[in-house]
Amino acid sequence: MGWEAWSYGIFLFMIGAACGSFFNVVGIRVPKGISVAAPRSSCGSCGRQLNAVDLIPIFGWFIRRGKCHTCQASISPIYLVGELAGGMLFAALPWLVARDELWIAYPLVSVLLMLTVSDLAYMLLPNKIIYPAMLGFAALRLWLHPLPLWQYAAGFILGGGLLVLVSLAAAWMGRPAMGFGDIRLMALVGLVMGVKLVLMCIFLSAFLGSLIGLGLIAAGKLDRRSPMPYGPFIAVAGLLCFCFGDPILTWYMDLVVWQAF
Numbered sequence: 001m002g003w004e005a006w007s008y009g010i011f012l013f014m015i016g017a018a019c020g021s022f023f024n025v026v027g028i029r030v031p032k033g034i035s036v037a038a039p040r041s042s043c044g045s046c047g048r049q050l051n052a053v054d055l056i057p058i059f060g061w062f063i064r065r066g067k068c069h070t071c072q073a074s075i076s077p078i079y080l081v082g083e084l085a086g087g088m089l090f091a092a093l094p095w096l097v098a099r100d101e102l103w104i105a106y107p108l109v110s111v112l113l114m115l116t117v118s119d120l121a122y123m124l125l126p127n128k129i130i131y132p133a134m135l136g137f138a139a140l141r142l143w144l145h146p147l148p149l150w151q152y153a154a155g156f157i158l159g160g161g162l163l164v165l166v167s168l169a170a171a172w173m174g175r176p177a178m179g180f181g182d183i184r185l186m187a188l189v190g191l192v193m194g195v196k197l198v199l200m201c202i203f204l205s206a207f208l209g210s211l212i213g214l215g216l217i218a219a220g221k222l223d224r225r226s227p228m229p230y231g232p233f234i235a236v237a238g239l240l241c242f243c244f245g246d247p248i249l250t251w252y253m254d255l256v257v258w259q260a261f
């Protein structure tokens, strides 16, 4: 990569980290019904208003060493992770996604980051974020649709519908069922990506969820019966499908064909 590409990447990283900081605020405040504009952010323990140093994306967290400057209460690493993820994704997208699809990719990453923060913090995927996102992406897809339009409509119905069936089956087996938020989020993924990729996202999110869930149970960090937020797995799987869906499918098909003969 030449220096132009590097400076472009670093510029996008800084924008992404600043946006990530805002997405954290949205993800933390919207479920509680607090305005994202006011009041200014403060320490959850002592109530001290955060100043400019605290608010520098990423660096602020390291300068304060993950603790409140006044009361030494530890600051959740969610904030740092959200800023880093925003920076890295914003910087990487132009290299991962076709030029036209960037109009979809940036809003998608933004919405998924807000929802992930909210789900990790409260196990909640707020309708106040999901419904406007559905309207926004429906409008974007009317304008930009590499696949025929019915694909996105069918993806919406299939994503939501299949997750309703999965959660009914889970409830029937006495397992912790998925929430309505997860169902709506999968419908949103289908609306954005169409039939093929939403099916892939359902499988991949279930795979990642079981993998991490079993790992946490084995490590004694999670009880078998206790619920785990599923939204972050839908978000990660959705992004992987959006960026690498076709290569993943080719690789998987090769694997299956290779196994069959």
Ligand SMILES: [Zn+2]
Pocket: 043, 044, 045, 046, 047, 048, 068, 069, 070, 071, 072, 073
């Ligand atoms: Zn404090």
